[in-house]
Amino acid sequence: MSAELRSNFLRTQIxxxxxxxxxxxxxxxxxxxxNGFLHIGHAKSITVxxxxxxxxxGRCHLRFDDTNPEKxxxxxxxxxxxxxxxLGFEWSGEVRYASAYFDQLYEWALYLxxxxxxxxxxxxxxxxxxxxxxxxxxxxxxxxxxxxxxENHSLFLRMRxxxxxxxxxxxxxxxxxxxxxxxxxxxxxxxxxxxxxxQTGDRWPIYPTYDYAHGQEDAIEGVTHSxxxxxxxxxxxxxxxxxxxxxxxxxxxxxxxxxxxxxxxxTSKRKLKQLVDEGIVAGWDDPRMPTIxxxxxxxxxxxxxxxxxxxxxxxxxxxxxxxxxxxxxxxxQLNKTAPRAMCVMSPVKVVLSNLSNRLQLSVPNHPSDxxxxxxxxxxxxxxxxxxxxxREEANKHYKRLVLGKRVRLRGSVVxxxxxxxxxxxxxxxxxxxxxxxxxxxVDPEDGIKPKGVIHWVCAAQAVPAVVRRYDRxxxxxxxxxxxxxxxxxxxxxxxxxxxxxxxPALRDAEPEQVFQFEREGYFVADRFDHTKxxxxxxxxxxxxxxxxxxHG
Ligand code: ATP
Ligand code: MG
Numbered sequence: 169m170s171a172e173l174r175s176n177f178l179r180t181q182i183x184x185x186x187x188x189x190x191x192x193x194x195x196x197x198x199x200x201x202x203n204g205f206l207h208i209g210h211a212k213s214i215t216v217x218x219x220x221x222x223x224x225x226g227r228c229h230l231r232f233d234d235t236n237p238e239k240x241x242x243x244x245x246x247x248x249x250x251x252x253x254x255l256g257f258e259w260s261g262e263v264r265y266a267s268a269y270f271d272q273l274y275e276w277a278l279y280l281x282x283x284x285x286x287x288x289x290x291x292x293x294x295x296x297x298x299x300x301x302x303x304x305x306x307x308x309x310x311x312x313x314x315x316x317x318x319e320n321h322s323l324f325l326r327m328r329x330x331x332x333x334x335x336x337x338x339x340x341x342x343x344x345x346x347x348x349x350x351x352x353x354x355x356x357x358x359x360x361x362x363x364x365x366x367q368t369g370d371r372w373p374i375y376p377t378y379d380y381a382h383g384q385e386d387a388i389e390g391v392t393h394s395x396x397x398x399x400x401x402x403x404x405x406x407x408x409x410x411x412x413x414x415x416x417x418x419x420x421x422x423x424x425x426x427x428x429x430x431x432x433x434x435t436s437k438r439k440l441k442q443l444v445d446e447g448i449v450a451g452w453d454d455p456r457m458p459t460i461x462x463x464x465x466x467x468x469x470x471x472x473x474x475x476x477x478x479x480x481x482x483x484x485x486x487x488x489x490x491x492x493x494x495x496x497x498x499x500x501q502l503n504k505t506a507p508r509a510m511c512v513m514s515p516v517k518v519v520l521s522n523l524s525n526r527l528q529l530s531v532p533n534h535p536s537d538x539x540x541x542x543x544x545x546x547x548x549x550x551x552x553x554x555x556x557x558x559r560e561e562a563n564k565h566y567k568r569l570v571l572g573k574r575v576r577l578r579g580s581v582v583x584x585x586x587x588x589x590x591x592x593x594x595x596x597x598x599x600x601x602x603x604x605x606x607x608x609x610v611d612p613e614d615g616i617k618p619k620g621v622i623h624w625v626c627a628a629q630a631v632p633a634v635v636r637r638y639d640r641x642x643x644x645x646x647x648x649x650x651x652x653x654x655x656x657x658x659x660x661x662x663x664x665x666x667x668x669x670x671x672p673a674l675r676d677a678e679p680e681q682v683f684q685f686e687r688e689g690y691f692v693a694d695r696f697d698h699t700k701x702x703x704x705x706x707x708x709x710x711x712x713x714x715x716x717x718x719h720g
Contacts, residue, residue: 173223176482178216178425182224182393191392194226198252198259199233199266199382202244202366204437205452205459206251208473208494212428215477217395218257227260229389234267235381237365245366247452251460255470266376266385267367273376273384274328276414277339277357281320285413286357287313288323289340296338299345300353306346307353313342327360330373334360341380343409351406355379383407386420394420397427398486425482430491432640433458434648448657449641455706456641456661466638467682467692467708468494472501488646498709502682502690507533507540510578510623511685511705512669513635515552517627518599520583523549529608531579543673547580550627552669557622558599560588567620574604574618578686581605582618623686630669633703635691637663643719668705675700682708 173179185191196217200206206214221228230252234240249263280286289312291299301307315323324339326332339358347353357380362373386394394407401424411419434440435458443449443457453461463473476497480489527547534540557568557575569575574584582604589598604612611617643658650656674683677693683705685691690708697704 173219173478174481177484178220178393178395178423178482179223181423182220185392186224193392194221194224195229195390195392196221196226196395197229197231197264197386197389197391199231199385200248201233201236201239202241202248203236203239204244204441205247205457205461207435207437207440207460208430208433208458208463209428209435210251211255211460211473212477212480213395213397214252214255214257215474216425216482218252218259219474219478220393220395221260226392228257229261229264229391230259231264231385231389232266233378233382233385234265234365234367235375235378237361237363237375240366242366247461251464254464255460256474264389265367266381267365269381269385269388270368270372270376272388273381276384277324277376277380278321279414280341280357281317281324281339283413284317285342286339287315287320287342288327288337289313289354290337293335300350301345303350307350309345310340310354313354324358327358327374328372330362332360334362336360339374341406341409343406349402349405351379351403352409355406379403379406380410383410383420383422384414384416387411387414387416387418390418391420394422396422396424398424398484399427400424424484426484426486428477428480429486429488430458430494431488431645432491432642432647434642434653436648439648439653442653446654448654455636455638458641464680465692465695465706467680467690467706468498469501469505469682472497475501491640492713492715495709495713499690499711502684502708504537506682506684506690508535508686509533509674509683510625510671511633511635511674511688511691512552512554512623512625512630513665513688514555515625515630515667515669516555516558516596516599518551518553518583518601518624520549520551520601520603521586522602523547523606527580527606527608529580545579545626545671546629547577547624547626548628551577551624552627552630553577553599553622553624555596558585558588558596560596568622569599569601570619574612574616576618576621578621578623580608580624582612623688625669625671627669629672631672631675631703632667633670633674633705634697635665635668635705635707636694637665637707640715670703670705674705675703677703684711687711 198217218228289310299308338356340354343352345353358374404422407422453465455466476494529545530542562570569585571585576582583601585601587600588596639661641661642656647656679695679698682692689710691705694704
């Protein structure tokens with residue numbers, strides 16, 4: 169772990185616990201529910217939990233919090249493991265499952281019944297809501313609260329044996345219906361759900377609630393610091409109540425921190441699922457999605473995501489982080505790691521009148537890092553340049569190719585435009601130019617310097633490629649406040665360039681290989697669709713943050 173790690177209240181607390189001998193080894197866990205793909209908010213939780221374990225020489229478990237079988241699936245279990253590894257972390261030991269502890273949790277529920285601390289309640293969900301009271305009014309005791317231990321025991325066994333229908337009865341802790349903390353008003357421990365589970369099959373018709381299961385799972389695993397987000401702060405007294413009243417082998421401790429929220433982003437799993445189900449995006453790993461799989465496919469490097477999660481800090485107050493910070497972390501990382509290459513998005517042909525032989529050029533792959541080496545490019549009589557890089561006439565602010573004016577071709581010679589052909593609609597179809605110099609990198613002898621540098625590809629060798637230009641998925645900074653997220657979608661979040669022209673070597677790019685296309689931005693060979701026969705590149709991010717210029 170690098171020295172750039174800042175102190176924060178979690179690190180301070182852990183240092184103290186280790187120094188005072190309250191714990192001898194830090195054990196954390198990342199506990200996703202396998203009911204969706206991980207997103208950027210989970211990346212924060214992952215870097216916190218795995219990062220702390222790494223920093224303090226401890227362990228971090230990956231535990232699937234699989235207590236809600238209806239919404240969970242193997243697809244999500246697989247994607248979550250892949251995403252955690254891709255982010256650069258490895259869990260300690262085997263993958264763990266809350267469901268592996270169902271027997272123990274059940275035993276402990278019987279123990280609570282035995283202690284007179286749990287009872288079977290027959291109130292319907294609506295009745296239970298009435299009995300619960302409100303923030304300002306205490307709740308009322310359930311009429312089933314004073315059942316005998318024997319009766320509770322036998323009813324719970326019958327629940328376990330599948331005798332009752334879903335929702336007919338629940339097992340509740342007997343705590344305090346007048347507590348100012350609603351979580352302590354006889355919370356539910358078990359619900360009846362006749363549902364097949366991806367791990368336990370049809371063994372259980374009852375499932376424990378998150379509140380009952382989570383702390384006990386931590387205790388079983390020897391987790392020392394159960395780090396979760398702030399919405400669980402009010403649940404902490406309940407977490408501690410179970411740990412105090414059950415014969416658990418270890419006392420874990422819950423600590424909360426503020427969730428990561430980024431602007432222009434939705435992280436509600438339900439709303440992300442809606443985008444997938446309604447076909448607004450191409451899937452959970454669509455490069456516009458804030459999912460880890462989406463960010464990966466978009467070409468965001470894992471170190472940049474980790475760096476961003478560290479940069480935003482860990483605190484106890486909720487805030488929204490500007491997504492431009494994440495984009496900037498990506499840009500900074502890629503500026504250092506991406507070799508340069510050339511791609512012409514909107515090709516127009518240039519014919520060089522005075523070039524007799526092909527030029528063989530050696531072009532640096534990185535402007536400031538010689539370790540990237542050089543690549544050979546060859547330039548013939550015909551080139552492609554970008555349509556936007558040529559005008560018949562222009563004022564002095566236009567530093568590209570203009571009739572009668574000069575420009576340097578990146579890594580090559582200086583040319584001067586002489587004339588152009590247009591089609592019947594007035595579009596330029598061919599530009600005729602001459603080479604002012606015939607040697608790369610030298611200045612013209614007559615002292616008239618080129619105005620700028622543009623990129624190009626040799627027409628004889630250029631390879632057509634599909635380029636998917638992605639932009640932010642939402643056009644407003646805080647999407648998802650209303651139910652109508654579809655109206656908040658940026659209509660320009662994807663535009664497809666069907667036939668951009670790339671340098672020949674880019675055809676051999678490996679899927680997920682990243683480049684800076686000079687003057688265009690950072691691009692990645694699509695993880696799934698890119699092939700030699702049909703190259704496909706995704707725009708990762710532009711060279712500069714232009715969002716406010718274009719959408720302001
Ligand atoms: P839900 O429980 O509603 O399905 P969730 O976002 O809490 O959604 P989990 O799978 O329970 O999803 O999350 C796993 C872990 O990631 C939890 O510890 C949770 O607190 C943490 N987490 C989720 N979203 C964020 C976020 N935006 N910032 C930081 N941590 C998060
Ligand atoms: Mg959760």
